[in-house]
Amino acid sequence: MAEAVSELAQRVEHFVRESVIPFEGQIGRASHGPPDPLIMELRGAARAAGVLTPHIRADGSHLSQRDTARVLRMTGLSPLGPLACNTAAPDEGNMYLLGKVATPEQKARFLEPLVRGEARSAFFMTEPADENGAGSDPSMMRTVCRRDGNHWVISGRKKFITGAEGAKVGIIMAKAEEGACMFLTDLPDPAIRTLRVIDTIDSSMPGGHAEIEIEDLRLPADQMLGRAGEGFHYAQVRLSPARLSHCMRWHGLVTRAQEIASAYACRRHAFGKPLIDHEGVGFMLGDNMIDLKQAELMIDWCADVLDSGNLGTAESSMAKVAVSEALFRVADRCVQLMGGTGVSGDTIVELAFRETRAFRIYDGPTEVHKWSLAKKIKRAHAADPR
Structure with a gap:
């Protein structure tokens, strides 16, 4: 099994480097993500190469989280890699949730098109943070x-x-008398209206990030995901692995930024010698190596926790904080040592910087996760005040 996963990861890496990276010039600086025709073209190439949806086996079973990490890091080597290989957010997390909770009929209707890479999806949970907003x-x-x-x-x-714009499958979270509920819906639907697609710092996710109004959306009872009142539990089933998957993908992207910055520092001469021979530059690249390895180990540790059957709520919070902060430090150093080239669109380094800056907020800001961990510490002390 280990050899098979290693071979799969190598094939994914080869595909991303040889067949996906050449398309990066088409990303541009548009904040609402790559266009769907480009995504479908790349998915066709991934299908032909046998690396489409590589984290889900032919029988529908999911790779372990540890094995998923090996594969998703390779898809992340290009900002287009997760889209091409069908491992991108929010689809990857939605596929995981449907695989765990959906009925056979729901899987056939909503999950299978996602696994085949024929559709995109959206997860409708976050709400406006206005006065008294969630x-x-x-x-x-x-x-x-x-x-x-x-x-x-x-x-x-x-x-x-x-990804709401252009999605064909939606998972909607809403509150009933029984508690939180989740529903599956086909998209688009006239009862679900996009108010605007928000301009954000990141630009790698198709459809961007939308503000949505849902008005009297009427769905059959058999489109409820799981049972009424269990929505918070299902959210945790999805969020811990999806949070860790973000870490995996962006680890791959920032690894690529480190490769580009290292090559630049070895080629570029200034003040009589290669940049890398200046300690101020060489030390930054060394710090990057340390941060990348620590982030990799943190991902693998959390993956093992999830593979043990634990929900891993606290562990995924720790991993998300540690990895997002480390990857941002790496991307920031890459931009800094590359100077003007680092802030230009000539390489994907500036995009990696923007993506990892957003990552410190997406799937829970660093401060929210630390607050959650502090509450856990307080509860543990109350239970055993030693």
Whole structure:
């Protein structure tokens, strides 16, 4: 099994380096992501190369989180790699959740097109953070759902919904008398209206991040995902692995930035010698090596926790904080040592910087995860005040 995963990771790496990286010039600085025709062209190439949706086996089973990390780091070597190989957010996390919770009928209708790379999806959880708004705190959710015979009717507003524009599958979180619920829906739907696609610092996710209004969306009861009132539990089933997958993909991207910066420092001469021979530059690249290895080990540690069957809520919070902060430091040093070239679009280094800056906020800001960990420490002390 280890040899098979190693071979798979090598094939994915070869495909991304040889067949995907040449298309990076088409990304541009548009904040709403690469166009769908380009994504579908790359997915066709990935399908032909046998590396489409590589983290899900032919029988529908999922690679272990540790093995997934090896593969997803390779897809992340290009900002287009996860899109080409169908390992990108939010689709990868949505596929994982549907694989765990959906009924056979729901899998056939909503999951299989995602696995085949024929459709994109969106996860409608985050809400506007205005006065009394929920933001990314689902316990304050204001989107509601109510029973109406054999249907549910959903109304509310969502914000920063990645990939909603152009998605064909939606997972919507709403609050009922029983508690939080999740629903599956086909997209587009006239009851789900995009108010705007928000301009953000990152630019690698197709469809961008939208603000959405849901008005009296009527769905059959069999499109509820799981059971009424269990939505928070399902969110945790999805969020810990999806949070870690972000770490995996962006580790690959920042590894590539380090490769580019290292080559630049070895080629570029200034003040009578190669840049890398100046300690101020060489030490930055050495610090990058340390941060990348520590981030890799943190990812693998958290993956082992999830593979043990643990929800890994605290562990994924620790990994997300440690990895996002480390990768941003690496990307920042790469930009700095490359000077003007580092802030230009001549390489993907500036894009890696922008993506990892956003990563410190997406899937929970660093401070929210630290606050969650502090609460865990407080509970542990109350239970055993030694």
